Amino acid sequence: MMEPRFGMSAPQGTSAPDPDAQVARGDHAWMLISCALVLMMTGPGLALFYSGLVRKKNVLSVMMQCIYLMGFMSIIWALYGYSLAFGSGPDNFLGELIGDFQYVFMRNVDAFYGDTGRDVPMAGEIPRLTHMLFQGMFFIITPALIVGGFAERMRFKAMVLFMLLWGTLVYCPLAHWVWGGGLLQFGEAPSYWLGALDFAGGTVVHISSGITALVCALLIGKRLGYGSEPMPPHNLTYTCIGACLLWVGWFGFNAGSAGAADTVAACAFATTHLSAAAGAFAWATIEWTSRGKPTVLGTCSGAVAGLVCITPAAGHVTLMPAIVFGLLAGVFCYFGCTTLKARFGYDDSLDVFGIHGLGGTLGALLTGVFATRAVNDVGQGMPLGLIEGGTQLIPQFLAVVITWVYAAVVSWVLLKLIDLVVGLRVTQEEEIQGLDLSQHGEEGYIFL
Amino acid sequence: MKKVEAIIRHFKLEEVKNALTEQGIHGMTVTEVRGFGRQKGHTEMYRGTEYAVDFVPKVKIEVVVADNMAQRVVDTIIRSAQTGQIGDGKVFVSDLSEVIRIRTGETGEDAL
Numbered sequence: 001m002m003e004p005r006f007g008m009s010a011p012q013g014t015s016a017p018d019p020d021a022q023v024a025r026g027d028h029a030w031m032l033i034s035c036a037l038v039l040m041m042t043g044p045g046l047a048l049f050y051s052g053l054v055r056k057k058n059v060l061s062v063m064m065q066c067i068y069l070m071g072f073m074s075i076i077w078a079l080y081g082y083s084l085a086f087g088s089g090p091d092n093f094l095g096e097l098i099g100d101f102q103y104v105f106m107r108n109v110d111a112f113y114g115d116t117g118r119d120v121p122m123a124g125e126i127p128r129l130t131h132m133l134f135q136g137m138f139f140i141i142t143p144a145l146i147v148g149g150f151a152e153r154m155r156f157k158a159m160v161l162f163m164l165l166w167g168t169l170v171y172c173p174l175a176h177w178v179w180g181g182g183l184l185q186f187g188e189a190p191s192y193w194l195g196a197l198d199f200a201g202g203t204v205v206h207i208s209s210g211i212t213a214l215v216c217a218l219l220i221g222k223r224l225g226y227g228s229e230p231m232p233p234h235n236l237t238y239t240c241i242g243a244c245l246l247w248v249g250w251f252g253f254n255a256g257s258a259g260a261a262d263t264v265a266a267c268a269f270a271t272t273h274l275s276a277a278a279g280a281f282a283w284a285t286i287e288w289t290s291r292g293k294p295t296v297l298g299t300c301s302g303a304v305a306g307l308v309c310i311t312p313a314a315g316h317v318t319l320m321p322a323i324v325f326g327l328l329a330g331v332f333c334y335f336g337c338t339t340l341k342a343r344f345g346y347d348d349s350l351d352v353f354g355i356h357g358l359g360g361t362l363g364a365l366l367t368g369v370f371a372t373r374a375v376n377d378v379g380q381g382m383p384l385g386l387i388e389g390g391t392q393l394i395p396q397f398l399a400v401v402i403t404w405v406y407a408a409v410v411s412w413v414l415l416k417l418i419d420l421v422v423g424l425r426v427t428q429e430e431e432i433q434g435l436d437l438s439q440h441g442e443e444g445y446i447f448l
Numbered sequence: 449m450k451k452v453e454a455i456i457r458h459f460k461l462e463e464v465k466n467a468l469t470e471q472g473i474h475g476m477t478v479t480e481v482r483g484f485g486r487q488k489g490h491t492e493m494y495r496g497t498e499y500a501v502d503f504v505p506k507v508k509i510e511v512v513v514a515d516n517m518a519q520r521v522v523d524t525i526i527r528s529a530q531t532g533q534i535g536d537g538k539v540f541v542s543d544l545s546e547v548i549r550i551r552t553g554e555t556g557e558d559a560l
Contacts, residue, residue, distance in 0.1 A: 230499045232492060287493075297494055338496030351495060 019111070019120035019127075028126045030261035031134055037252025038137035042144045043067050045249050049242025049300075050148055053350050056234040057434025058152045059444035065147045065159060070140050072160065076167055077136040080104050084172035086135065086180045096183045096190060099176050103132070124259065134256060135175070141253075142171055142205045148350030149213025150220050150424075153431050156439045158424045165414050166212065170407055174204045177402075184399045186378060196399030197371055197378070197392060199268065200257035202312025202364040203403040210357020211404050212411040214348055219415045220424050222347035224431050236296055243300035247276050250307045254314035264376050268314035271322035272307060278323045279306020282330025298334070301355060305333035308359035313367040316384065321370035328366070329359050364400050368393030449544040449557065450518040452511045455481065455537040456529040461507050467528035468511065471520055475560070477510040487535035506537060512544055514557050 047066035051059045073081075080101075087099030103109050109128050111120045123131035143163045150159075177184040178198045189195035198204060223231065233239060254272040258265035283302025284294035309329035310322055317325070337354035348354060371385035371392055383390035418424060425431075430438035437443060456464060461478065468476065482503035489502040513521050522539055530536055549559040 232494050232499050291493060291496075293493070295493060301495060334496075342496070 019118055022120075022122060022125065023127065024125040024260070027260040027262070028130060030265065031126050031130050031256060031259070034252035034256025035130070035133045035137055037249045038134070038141065038256065039070070041246050041249035041253060042137075042141045043070050045242050045245035046141065046144050047242070048238045049246060049304075050151065050239075050350055052235040052238030052240075052242065053148075053233045053297075054152050055231060055434070056445060057436055059234065059436065060442055061156075061435035061439055062147060062151055064156070064440055066144045068160070069144045069147075069163060072163065073140045073143060073167055074136055076164065077132075077139045078106055081139055081167060081172055082106075082109070082132045082135065084168070085139075085175035086131075087176075088181055089176070095181075097176070098173050098182075099180055103128075106132075126259070131259075135179075138175075138201060138205060138253075139167060139171060142201075142209050143167055145205070145209035145352055145356055146213045146216060148352040149216040149348050151349040152223050152435065153425055154216075154220060155423060155426050156435075158418050158422050161418050161422060162414060165418075166411060169414070170208060170212070170410050171204070174208055174403065174406070178204050178399070184395075184402065186395075189395075193395050194398060196364070196395045197316055197367050197384070198312045198364065198399070199315045199367075200254045200311045202308075202360045202367065203399050206308050206311060206356040206360025207364065207400065207403045208407040210353045210355070210360055211407040213352030214346065214357060215408050215411045216415065217346050217348040217353070219412065219419070222345075223349065224428065226347045227345075233297065240296055240300055243303055247303055247307065250276070250311075254307075254311060258315050264315045267318075267375050270319055271310050271314050271317055271325075274319055274322040275306040275310035275326035275329070276303045277306070278326025279303050279309070279330040279333075280326075282306075282327045283334050286331060286334050301333070301337065301351070302330040305329040305355050305359045308333075308356050309363035309366070311360070312364045313371060315376050316367060316371040316378075318370075318372060318375060321366075321387075324370070325363060325366055329362055332362050333359050361400055361404075364396050365393065368396035449547060449560070450513055450515055451542050451544045452509075452513065452518060452521050452525070453540045453542075454509045454511075454525045454529065455483070455506045455539075456509065456525070457531070457535065457537060458505065458507050460529045460531075461509075464509060464525055464528045467524045468521065471517075471524050473511055473513065473517075473521065475511075479508045479510075481506050481508045485535075485538070504535070512547060512560060514560065 043066050047063045050066070051062040054062055083101055083103035084099045087102045089095030089098060089100045108121050109132050111118060121128040143166060176182040178196060179185060181188045183189060184194050184196045186195040186197050196203065250272055251269055255265045255269035258268055280299045280303035283305065284299045287298045288294040306326035306329050310325045313325060333355050336358040337351045341348060341354060369386045372388055373379060373381065373384055384392045386393055415424060426435065426438060465476070482505050484502050484504055487504055489500060489504055492499045492501055511521055518541060522541060525539055546555060547559040548555050
């Protein structure tokens with residue numbers, strides 16, 4: 001992510017007479033655009049992608065969860081989330097685990113007027129508030145991804161409570177470990193074997209949301225009638241539009257994670273695109289050959305699987321490996337969403353685990369195979385991936401295991417607690433009626 | 449009076465309507481319906497999950513006519529709606545006891 005490139009110890013611009021003179025304007029322009037692109041991934045991207053997949057009585061509930069989280073998570077982020085994730089933390093083991101309060105209430109993020117005039121805290125060559133914004137968009141989309149695991153049956157109140165706690169206790173620590181100078185950050189971790197490469201969120205965003213969605217699906221149980229009643233997607237045109245918006249927004253997500261408009265960003269842009277392309281192609285091909293017809297939903301799912309898989313590696317691999325990432329993700333996630341899900345019978349309603357959990361895991365591991373110092377020399381000449389004789393695969397594996405276990409255990413505890421306090425699931429009558437009416441008092445489609 | 453109900457293919461609707469109009473029929477009611485008979489439905493697949501869709505969409509035409517017109521109307525529908533393939537639909541004819549035009553209160557064949 002951006003932090004290692006900016007450096008946690010970057011001077012905070014304490015005595016500059018003209019703050020704008022310090023800002024690298026080309027880089028800054030790209031980062032502001034990337035912020036907007038990543039926000040667009042949640043709304044309308046993910047909102048459309050998900051809402052098309054549910055039944056029409058629940059179309060609004062999924063859109064609501066996405067747009068509500070765009071508001072709710074942003075406030076948490078500004079109040080204390082950013083500080084927990086990116087505060088540098090005390091210089092001991094606690095500081096490896098969680099950030100401190102240096103940015104609470106946007107202290108040391110906001111511009112201020114001091115003895116030497118107007119001053120703007122910096123994160124490298126862009127203002128810290130831009131860094132805060134960019135990271136804040138990730139804090140929105142990660143919980144929004146989880147929504148697909150419990151779609152069509154979770155109480156809205158329980159969802160809000162869960163996301164508040166999950167964002168605080170799972171996302172913020174994970175982001176701190178991997179990007180905020182913590183336990184798992186490449187070059188900053190206490191041990192080389194823990195320093196994982198995660199360019200734009202393979203572990204922090206995709207593995208964490210995928211595993212959490214699986215835990216949610218297991219604890220909240222299957223939808224009423226799952227397996228006996230047909231539950232086909234009610235509007236795949238939404239889903240297709242949503243997938244395309246995700247594809248475009250992902251350029252902000254991945255190439256923006258370079259933190260600058262530089263050659264690493266260009267590489268991340270290109271690898272992201274090629275992996276999505278290969279994922280779409282692979283999933284459609286496997287359906288075409290094994291079931292006779294290539295489907296729209298399959299092609300969309302494959303593109304997203306490719307995007308997920310390349311995320312940790314985007315600024316670390318060359319272009320032909322990026323195609324391999326996409327092809328493998330398409331095939332692997334296809335079997336995850338079909339064979340694996342059918343075999344174990346869990347109702348991960350919109351396949352968050354199948355695509356984000358499995359695709360993110362595959363991507364994090366493949367990063368340890370294909371990462372090369374030729375693209376991004378993060379190890380000062382040290383070989384990285386297996387293909388150039390490096391040992392990065394081991395830290396990648398450890399980071400995957402730690403993320404799986406941490407996200408699963410904390411989510412499980414939180415869900416059990418929330419179930420006791422407010423109840424996770426809507427009543428049977430509310431579920432039959434649909435969440436649009438029972439939770440929000442509205443209907444998605446009123447044709448008079 | 450007779451009520452003639454015909455379940456036909458969507459793309460035959462214009463042809464049937466025109467043929468009936470030529471026979472002097474100047475009113476009908478059309479609804480979108482779903483159902484099944486000898487024509488099988490189809491399967492749909494979403495991320496590997498297959499769903500059998502048994503109910504096939506069709507169009508239902510309802511025409512109410514005087515007794516002496518009924519046979520002509522049935523023949524006209526059959527002629528214009530037929531393709532010869534399974535799935536052409538069916539025609540149902542039944543007796544109808546009363547018709548009332550709401551605007552004027554006219555009853556029976558005067559109200560048709």
